Structures are given as C-alpha cells and as structure tokens.
Amino acid sequence: MDLQTIKRDLSAVLTEYFERVTFPENGIFVVGCSTSEISGDWKGTNSRLDVGRAVVSTLEEFLIPRNIHVAIQGCEHINRALLVERKVAERNNLEIVSVVPAMHAGGGTQVAAYERMDDPVEVEHITAFGGIDIGGTEIGMHVKYVQIPVRMTNRRVGAANVVCLSSRPKLIGGSRAKYDFTEANKEDYVLGGSQ
Numbered sequence: 001m002d003l004q005t006i007k008r009d010l011s012a013v014l015t016e017y018f019e020r021v022t023f024p025e026n027g028i029f030v031v032g033c034s035t036s037e038i039s040g041d042w043k044g045t046n047s048r049l050d051v052g053r054a055v056v057s058t059l060e061e062f063l064i065p066r067n068i069h070v071a072i073q074g075c076e077h078i079n080r081a082l083l084v085e086r087k088v089a090e091r092n093n094l095e096i097v098s099v100v101p102a103m104h105a106g107g108g109t110q111v112a113a114y115e116r117m118d119d120p121v122e123v124e125h126i127t128a129f130g131g132i133d134i135g136g137t138e139i140g141m142h143v144k145y146v147q148i149p150v151r152m153t154n155r156r157v158g159a160a161n162v163v164c165l166s167s168r169p170k171l172i173g174g175s176r177a178k179y180d181f182t183e184a185n186k187e188d189y190v191l192g193g194s195q
Contacts, residue, residue: 001039001158003054010055012154013132013162014062020150021130021166025067028092030082030131030142031059032073035108037135038158044075044104051158052108055134056116071126072113073139074106082126082142083110086119094123129167135160146170 023029034043035051056072063070071082078099083106089096099122101110114120127144134157140147143165150164171179178185 001051003050006038006051006054006158007058009154009157010058010134011061013152013157013164014058016152016154017132017150017164018062018066020152021164023066023068023166024129026069027129028069028071028084028088028126029059029063030071030073030126030128030139031055031109032131032133032135032137032139033107033109034075034135034137034160037160040159043135043137044077044107047103047108049103049108049111052110052112053115055109055157056112060116070113071123071128071131071142072110073137073142074101074110074122075137077105078122079124080138080141081106081122081124083113083117083120083122084126085117086121089121089123092126094126096121097124098122130165133163133165136163139165143167 033055035048036043036046038051039046059070069088071084074081081097101114126142128142131139133139144167146168148166148168150166152164155162
C-alpha cells in the first residue's frame with residue numbers, strides 16, 4: 001500500500017470528521033489503528049511502522065492546530081492501553097501503567113507515536129470525546145457515554161474500514177425535563193394534583 005494513498009485517505013476522513021463534529025479544545029481524540037488492516041492483512045499479522053508513521057503524521061496535521069490531544073490505542077496484547085503525553089495523563093488524572101509499545105504488542109501506530117511524543121506514557125482507561133477506528137480495533141470502550149456514530153462518506157484508509165465516533169451529554173430526567181433553556185423554563189405554575 002502506497003503511503004501517500006494512506007495519508008490522502010486519512011486526510012479525507014479527518015477533514016470530513018471535523019466538518020461534522022465540533023470537537024472541544026483540549027479534548028482527547030482516541031485513535032485505534034491496525035496497520036495490518038490498512039495494508040490488506042488481518043489484524044496483528046503484518047504490523048508496519050512506515051504505515052504507523054504515515055497515520056501519526058497525518059493525525060498531527062489535524063489535531064495540533066485544533067489543540068486536540070491524541071490517545072493511541074494499543075492492541076489486545078497490552079490490554080488496549082492508550083499512549084498519551086504525560087501532561088495529558090496528569091491533567092486528566094489518568095492512571096499510568098508500566099508498559100511501552102512494541103510492533104506486536106501495541107502496534108505500528110503506537111510505536112510511531114511513541115517516537116514522536118515528547119514524554120509518552122501508557123494509561124489503562126480513558127474517556128475521550130470522540131475518535132476514529134481504523135480497521136475494527138473497537139475504540140468504543142474509550143469514548144464517553146453517550147456515543148454518537150458519525151456517518152461518513154469516506155469510510156476507508158487503505159484497505160481498512162473506518163468508523164468514527166463523537167459523543168454528547170446524557171439526556172436525563174423524565175416528562176418534566178427540558179433540554180433547552182427558554183423563557184418557558186421560567187414560567188411558574190401549580191401542577192395539577194400536587195399538595
């Protein structure tokens with residue numbers, strides 16, 4: 001798979017994502033990525049550092065100017081731990097764990113991100129605002145509840161399928177709850193049957 005094609009595919013996905021989603025500044029964007037799937041192979045069978053580097057450099061082009069932090073999910077061999085900058089872990093009170101990525105325990109994208117980060121650490125759990133799953137890596141466990149699938153027209157990076165997620169606050173309450181503040185919210189009245 002041509003690295004320029006991978007970068008072009010990912011750029012198209014990220015452009016569309018950020019046109020559709022208002023992502024909070026200083027939010028966390030979780031990335032699950034199988035470099036094997038991008039290359040047309042089954043997950044975990046052909047981890048590629050060059051593909052991981054292409055993914056990470058493209059992500060940086062979109063996230064850094066928006067002041068969004070990245071969390072790169074590792075594979076199941078490190079229990080899907082996430083690679084983040086230490087300052088992000090500390091600011092968000094994330095529990096740091098003792099592991100570093102390798103090509104077949106974390107994957108090519110984590111190794112590529114580890115090389116580029118200033119002070120990388122792995123954390124066990126995260127609650128991100130949204131993110132991208134490249135190749136069926138199952139990022140849902142790391143995106144806050146309530147998750148919203150983002151319907152994309154660009155759905156592939158290389159040979160890998162792509163799924164994107166966003167989130168929204170939970171709607172809580174019953175029949176009296178309101179979800180927008182208007183003048184009607186200030187109306188004072190007596191409920192029928194109330195004492």
